[in-house]
Amino acid sequence: MDLGHPLDLGVSVGGADAVASARAAEDLGLDLVVVGDDDLDAWTVLGWVAGGTERVAVAARGLTLDGRPPAVLARAVASLDHLSGGRVALGLAPDPDLPEAVAVLRGMWAAGEPGPLVHDGPRYRVPGAQRGPAPAHEVAVWSGPAVGSGAEAAQVRALAARDADGWWCDAADVSAAGALREVVA
Template sequence: MITFGLAIPPGAEQDSDPIGLAQQAEELGFDFVGMSDHPCGTDPTYESWTVLSWIAAATSRIRVGPRVLGVPYRSPALVAKMAETFDRLSGGRLILGLGGGSADYEFRAFGLGVPTPREKVDGMEDAIRIAHGLWSESAFTYEGNRYRTELADVEPKPERSIPIWLGTYGPRALAITGKLADGWIPSYGSAPPDQIPVLRDRLFKAATDAGRDSDELTCAYHVPVAVNPATPPGDGVVSGTPEEVAAQLNAFTKLGFTAFSLSPVGDVAAQADVLAREVVPLVQGSGRLVP
């Protein structure tokens, strides 16, 4: 079955209501909500992990997770502990999205040093191996290219296998995703549809080479959408009438996507409503009935 997520804007302006939007998404039947992770900037924003925790506390069914957490911002071992706590208190609803961190100016601004592209990929691999190790072993020691642990313990252990999704594009990053991750969540703007087959094939080959079943990987497409007949397609946005938007999403399912992270352009609450009621039921495999 195709699953659908709603991207919650991280804006902290006076009229922003990320908690209310997440509650609306749950009421509308969305399967998950996500939020980007860019802690530095002049525009008012929330820190993603903190507000996602509030969202989890204010909802009961919908899955919750960052899209995606910049690994270099936080100690991977601490993130593994944070994830276990989040997942336990939310009743097993965390999707742990991880990425290398795309905005180098943020690293400079926060005095973190700017990792090279190779170091970013190395860091993602270390973060996954550290999380898996801490979630399953005692006195876990790991020596990675970027991060390490020494006789580290995390208790309690997770009650389930917490899914890790990566937002990746390059050959090495895709190889790590196929080898270690549970899901792949590229963005429409960074990986347009014509590029997806090559990236997907690299991902699946890495999974197969690692002895994994590629069908076990969730492939989720992060797509900006504008359901508005007056909004022409272009500029990295899927737009048009409900029928036209649904047709484009249907085309993406043929590329192998089994989940969509929909990022409304404009009035998020109004767009979420029309997406849930008029677009999602038209997507093949959605399991929703046309109202």
């Protein structure tokens, strides 16, 4: 099957075996390991995994924005991206405020822009934060999966298509990928 682009393959890791699992994935030639925000803090586990691997990309999966202001998250992402040699991607949980969060993330990463970041949106307020650091590479911001069906799921897909760099679905919900493809087209 010709997808028209490269297809990266990855695996979900976590818990006490996260580094061993990530090293095994790297040894098998996989491209990506993802960490969810389950029992352990995802950024702590991602830092541990990135430090224990050399090549494989590391990504957060399904991070909620509750308790993680995008301006603070932007610095954590950029810092880990530098320390890992540009191997980080960010996966956010579906959220109606995704467009605003992505705007703040990218505004913080725009270290070359003059002046501090000022953002006064409906959910997030950044009264003048120093921009930066910029990530070591252009960090992809993904969203998904859409939980449920109907209008809410359609809205999540539309937000991801418009404001995110990518979208993922669980293997049990592959049909949702077709619905997103229609939104993007």
